[in-house]
Amino acid sequence: MGELVRDLDFVMDVNITMLPEAVFIDRLENKQQVLTQISKQFAEVYDLDAAEVLDGLEQREALGSTGFGRGAAIPHCRNASVRRPTLVLLKLEQAVDFSAADAVPVSLFFGLVSPENAGATHLHALAAISRFMRDDTMIQALNEASDPEAMFAMLTNQFLRDAA
Numbered sequence: 001m002g003e004l005v006r007d008l009d010f011v012m013d014v015n016i017t018m019l020p021e022a023v024f025i026d027r028l029e030n031k032q033q034v035l036t037q038i039s040k041q042f043a044e045v046y047d048l049d050a051a052e053v054l055d056g057l058e059q060r061e062a063l064g065s066t067g068f069g070r071g072a073a074i075p076h077c078r079n080a081s082v083r084r085p086t087l088v089l090l091k092l093e094q095a096v097d098f099s100a101a102d103a104v105p106v107s108l109f110f111g112l113v114s115p116e117n118a119g120a121t122h123l124h125a126l127a128a129i130s131r132f133m134r135d136d137t138m139i140q141a142l143n144e145a146s147d148p149e150a151m152f153a154m155l156t157n158q159f160l161r162d163a164a
């Protein structure tokens with residue numbers, strides 16, 4: 001993969017791989033379509049096996065919703081094909097029910113795939129994304145963004161600022 005990889009250095013020294021192409025906007029109808037599309041995005045952008053990612057995401061969701069609250073979710077799993085936490089960001093044109101903790105429909109999905117044996121690293125990545133999602137101004141800005149490029153710029157600028 002010859003593209004420029006943006007490594008987002010988070011607080012707690014968590015490195016997350018994210019490419020601009022991993023940010024996308026879509027219109028989907030339900031939780032299953034969201035998980036399927038996130039899996040396809042991981043396959044397209046990072047050359048992961050979509051079926052493996054989908055299986056991992058579905059297994060994690062079976063334990064309980066990854067709906068964080070405030071209209072955001074962090075569907076996540078582990079996979080042997082990645083070397084460090086890898087992220088996609090999906091914004092829906094219309095929020096869907098994701099069984100979130102606060103029962104608010106979800107429009108922002110931070111899909112995360114971490115290495116299979118990355119216990120602490122995976123938890124640190126989840127914590128960094130969770131901290132980001134507590135910033136109401138940033139969540140509003142992402143929801144109001146008109147294109148993936150603007151969303152990617154906002155996301156990387158926020159994470160780089162937090163790491164400083």
